[in-house]
Each structure stands twice: as structure tokens, then as C-alpha cells.
Amino acid sequence: MAAVSQDLMDILRCPVAVHYTDKGDDPGKLRLVKDSWLVCDDSGYKYPIRDGIPVMLVDEGEKWQDTPDANLPVPPPD
């Protein structure tokens, strides 16, 4: 089973970038990386999925901002 179902991916957004006004009509979209991370290209924030639960906290997303996708650890550490 996918970590996050498609219909919930459709409504989930980066809590920071969703407020951006200079990133088009639908800012803050997320893409699934390594089936364990939700990455926002608008903000660069990266949100871990721990035990099947996306951790959509701003301070958590910020922590991984400078980590390239390829270096994101799997599974995400606690």
C-alpha cells in the first residue's frame, strides 16, 4: 500500500508554501520521494513519513531543506 493515498496527496500541501502568492494558482504541491518523504519544490521543505504518518510540521520540513532528495535517509530518522 502506498504511504499516502492519491486522493490525500491531492489535498495535502506544504504548510509554508501553501501561503505563497508568487508560485502560481496552486502553491505548495508535494511529491512523494522514496515512498518516505514529501518534498515541496516551491519551498524546498521536505517532510518525512514516519510509520505511515506524514509529519507535516514546519520545523521538521525546514530541517531537511538543504538535503538533496538523493540523500534523504530511508526510513526517515526520529
Add this chain to the structure above:
Amino acid sequence: MTRDSKSLSRARYSQFAEGYVTSETHAHGSDLDRLLAIAQPQKHWRALDIATGGGHTALKFAPHVGQVVASDLTPRMLESARQFITGRGVDNVSFRQADAEDLPFDREQFDLVCCRIAPHHFPDVQRFLLECARVLKPGGLLMLQDHLLPFDDQAARYVDAFERLRDPSHNRAFNQAEWTQICARAGLMVEYSEPYRKAHELDPWVRRQGHGDAMIAQLTALMIAAPPIARDWMNPQRWGSPQATFENRHTLIRARVR
């Protein structure tokens, strides 16, 4: 204050997560039935339960809507809620760790947002309400339940202080006029509200937050010294005995996005 206050909430509710799942007060309140009756949810609705805690509100609404997203700031609370809900065979609830003041959702996605007995922990309730309004569909409903304070300022401060002594992550509560005002500022029109009295036995209420006899003694003394309006508001019974009880006053609010 923001980060500190949220860290405090996270730390405390990580420690006491299981107690909130099994708490009679949180699980079986007739206030949950009232919330459901007032909301009148529809089968096709998508609902968001913010600060789901033990998951009781999400579980209550799940059979009456299409889908529930349950969020909480605290991972251990979410894990307890997930075990509690999925253990009952409910499969239309999903879980997100999220901050009530920074919701990770696109605008206009939910028909219903619920938040039960939690906003008094939030450092910025106005921001939380703005986020609720943002993620609700046009005409969508916000169902709120939280502590209610008396209109008298001194009594209100005293009631808040009583709560905060036992739970330092209790930030502040509001009176009914304040609720209506801050909802309106967020673009949410309060259509209906009703008061609710929630009785607590002092002893388990104190121990659920990890305290012991010393805290019971402090709270007992605080109540005895309370100004009359605050004491009437909390309605202590058998005070000073092991069977001591008091009441939380709550408000149940239905507000609609304008």
C-alpha cells in the same frame, strides 16, 4: 512563546497519550453526541479533526462522513489514536502530524472541520481559525468545543490559572463573546452555540497529567481562595474530600464560512 508552548504541549501529551485514549471524560461524553447532532454531517463530506488527541471525535464522526483526516501535533497521541481507531475496524480515517496554526492542506478542501477541547492549548487561536476558514469549502462548517470562561475578567483569569496549574500547556480560554468575535475576524459566522458542563473528579483529573497529592492539595487551596464568581463557575462539590468534583464549562460552537 510559540515554539516553547507547542514544545510543552508535545512533551506533555506524548507522556500522557494513552491516558487520553482511555479517559472516560474524553471517550464517552454526551458532548460528543451533541457535537454530532449539531453538525448534522453528510455521507459525502470530507472532515478534518484537528488536535484529535485520543481520536474520539474522529471515531464518532467517521461513520457519518465519507472520509476523516485526523491531525495532531504529537506523534504519540496520533499513534495511540490510530491504534484505537483502526482497532475498531474503521477504515476511513487517515492521520497527519500537523500544527493547528499551519495546516498542510490546500484551500477549500473540507466540508467540516472539528476541534474538540484543544484550542485552549494553542498559542495563536486567531491564526488557527484563519487556517480553518482557509481549508473549509465555501459554506463549510467549523465545529468547536472548548473551555468557556465567565465574562468577569478576574474570575476568568482565576479559572484559567486553576487549569494552568495542573496543565502548564493550557494557554488560555475565551468567553462566548470573545469566541464569536475571533471567529468573525477569521470569516467564520457563529450560527449556533450552546453551553455544556463537564464534571470532573478532581483526583483522576489531576493524576492523568502525572501529578500526585501535592498538586491536589494546591488545587484544593486555590479553589477555597477563589473569588465567588470563579468558584460558582467551577461548582466544587465535596471539596477537600477524596471524592471532590468540579466542573469545566464548555461551549459547543457551529460556525460557517461566510
